[in-house]
Amino acid sequence: MPIARRQLVVLARWPAPGRCKQRLTASCGSSALAAAMQRRLSWHTVQTAAAAARHCGSELRLSASGLGPRALRRWGQQLQLRPLQLDLQRGGNLGCRMHRQLQAGFSRGLQQLVLIGSDLPDLQSSDLEQAFSQLERHDLVLGPANDGGYWLIGMTRQGWHRSGSALFTGIPWSTGQVLPLSLQRAAAHGLNVALLRHQSDLDSRSALAPWLRLPRD
Incomplete structure (x- = not known):
């Protein structure tokens, strides 16, 4: 089989009580509701990513943490997407896992x-789809988050070889310095950068309001 040109990777946590992001649990008020929200959001993300992958001719990969190989295979089957590549995230901070x-x-x-x-x-x-389109003309694409980080990162093979691990080491993850420092590093390595629209993840209950009104699983 020919080697794919593009890949879209969803980094996710297993949506079980006690294994969700602390910010999500705080926004929902309980670990059980946080797990239910995480299941809905994970489904939404993977289905949205699958639609984009089909349109862009990209591979789709789900890279998950907080579960074992059997549970990952069951999760992949539940998502009902073919083809969908699966892998288990190894340890380390966010920068290590993205790198x-x-x-x-x-x-x-x-x-x-x-x-x-x-x-x-x-x-x-x-x-x-816009991220992949921008990668036709740029080395690096970032989706700015309202908390000062980024919700998406896209790179070309050329950009990767020019910058290496510079965008992922020594970054104070989960702070408002992530995006500015990443842009500084990109400029220092001569990367041509495109920015997508700002989005908010789960930092506030207001972002989750439509999801909290849905019936519980």
Whole structure:
């Protein structure tokens, strides 16, 4: 089979009580409701990503944490998407995990890679399609988050080889310095950068309001 040119990776946590993001649990008020919200958001994200992947001719990968191989296979079956690649995230901070995905993808010949999380209530397939479109003209694409981080990162093979691990080491993750510092690093390595629209993840209860009104699972 020919090597795919593009890959879209969803980084997700297993939606079980006690395993969701602390910010999500705080927004929902309980670990059980947080798990229910995480299941809905994960489904929304993966289905949205699948639509974009089909449109862009991209591979789709779900990289998950908080579960074992059997549970991951069951989760993949429940999502009812074919083809869908699955892998288990190894340890390390967010930078390590993103770096690992990019390194693995580019080492096997991919030309463009886009990574997103699974906690974006307002994510649309057009956002992901735009990311790949921008990678035709830019080395790096970032989706700015309202908390000062980013909700998406996309890179080309050329941009990866020019910057290496510079965008992922020494970054104070989960702070308002993530995006500014990442842009500084990109400029220092001569990367041509495109920015997508701002989005909010799960930092506030207001972003989750439409989801909280849905019937519980």
